[in-house]
Amino acid sequence: MENNELSSNTRKLECSDVSKCFQLLESILDGDMGEEGKDVLKEKLAKCQPCFEHYHLEQAIREVLKNKCTKQPCPEKLADSIRQMIQEIK
Amino acid sequence: MSEVQRRKYSQEEKTAIFDGEFMPHIDSMYNFAFRLTFDEDDAKDLVQDTYMKAFRFINSFEQGTNAKAWLFRILKNSFINEYRKKSKQPAKVDYQEVETFYNSDDVDYQSTTDLRAESVKDMLGDEISNALNALAVDFRTVIILADLEGFTYEEMAKILDIPIGTVRSRLHRARNLLKEKLRGYAQTMGYKTDEEEE
Numbered sequence: 001m002e003n004n005e006l007s008s009n010t011r012k013l014e015c016s017d018v019s020k021c022f023q024l025l026e027s028i029l030d031g032d033m034g035e036e037g038k039d040v041l042k043e044k045l046a047k048c049q050p051c052f053e054h055y056h057l058e059q060a061i062r063e064v065l066k067n068k069c070t071k072q073p074c075p076e077k078l079a080d081s082i083r084q085m086i087q088e089i090k
Numbered sequence: 091m092s093e094v095q096r097r098k099y100s101q102e103e104k105t106a107i108f109d110g111e112f113m114p115h116i117d118s119m120y121n122f123a124f125r126l127t128f129d130e131d132d133a134k135d136l137v138q139d140t141y142m143k144a145f146r147f148i149n150s151f152e153q154g155t156n157a158k159a160w161l162f163r164i165l166k167n168s169f170i171n172e173y174r175k176k177s178k179q180p181a182k183v184d185y186q187e188v189e190t191f192y193n194s195d196d197v198d199y200q201s202t203t204d205l206r207a208e209s210v211k212d213m214l215g216d217e218i219s220n221a222l223n224a225l226a227v228d229f230r231t232v233i234i235l236a237d238l239e240g241f242t243y244e245e246m247a248k249i250l251d252i253p254i255g256t257v258r259s260r261l262h263r264a265r266n267l268l269k270e271k272l273r274g275y276a277q278t279m280g281y282k283t284d285e286e287e288e
Contacts, residue, residue: 023262030236030261032243053207060207061268065237068215069222074120078134079113082141086108089145090101 015050025055029062097149104148111157112144118158118239119165125223125234126169136173140165159241163249166231205273213275221271229264236261 015021025044028037044051099107119140123133143164144151151160222230235241235249246261247254 023258026262026265027258030243032258056207057205057210057269058265060210061265061272062237064210064213064218065222065233066240068218069125069234070118070121070238071215072121072124074117074137075130075134078120078137079116082113082116082138085138085142086145089142 011047011049011052013049015048018050021048021051022054025051026058029055029058099149104145107148107151107153107157108145111153112141112161115158115161116141119161121238122162122165122234123169125230126166126227127173128223132173136165136168139168139172143168156245158239159245159249162235162239162241163251166249205269205276209276210272213272213279217275217279218272221268221275224271225264225267228260229267232257232261232264233268 021044024033024040027033028041031037033040041055045055116137119137120133123136123140124130127133127136140161144161147164151157222233225233231250232246235246241249243254243257243261246257250257252260
């Protein structure tokens with residue numbers, strides 16, 4: 001992350017509204033906030049340590065889910081048998 | 091994703107749509123089906139049924155719209171209507187869910203604060219996968235759609251037939267439950283879960 005160099009003592013250590021902030025961060029990570037989200041995110045990451053940590057944790061979880069849980073191999077013959085069934089009902 | 095029959099495709103158009111827009115999603119469809127059913131044969135049947143329905147109702151698919159979301163919606167409905175009843179896992183999963191709930195002091199924020207991004211990155215695929223699979227089906231589904239398949243809230247709302255607000259809150263809750271499970275693995279496996287550098 002580009003904000004990693006910032007030392008954590010420039011951020012406040014307590015987040016005043018954790019539940020609301022975290023849900024907001026999750027929406028931003030999910031791309032649900034558009035351009036507006038980027039500004040909010042920048043400010044939160046720069047100013048709030050709990051938000052900073054939560055953001056990185058959430059990001060890490062999304063990455064491992066995406067990289068490690070999408071590799072269930074589809075049986076080779078499945079596509080062929082589907083095509084064959086479609087041929088039969090055409 | 092309108093159910094309205096807009097036009098009729100010719101036999102050639104049907105084949106082109108089926109091969110060009112539906113079949114490329116078969117890996118994602120199988121992964122979703124397997125994570126819903128936990129059984130290879132059930133997953134195969136579910137994917138097969140979904141493609142059969144997709145072909146049968148192809149006239150209600152509007153070309154140029156999101157084929158993957160359309161297919162996922164059919165798969166999820168087929169699962170609820172036909173497979174959920176005979177799924178082999180629910181009792182066990184529900185029990186685990188309850189257990190986690192009562193064994194933790196606070197399911198929401200506090201108990202997850204000591205889970206670190208570094209520990210998560212070090213976890214093995216099996217641990218991540220097991221944590222995901224241990225979630226109740228509704229929570230597991232939103233994580234799969236959002237994080238594995240990259241659907242937007244709006245697409246998820248259509249796939250699941252629920253309002254966007256419900257997508258957002260269900261996903262938030264699902265993520266808290268998943269973090270809870272990951273924290274359990276992190277502790278068991280001896281990953282660092284406390285802040286050491288401070």
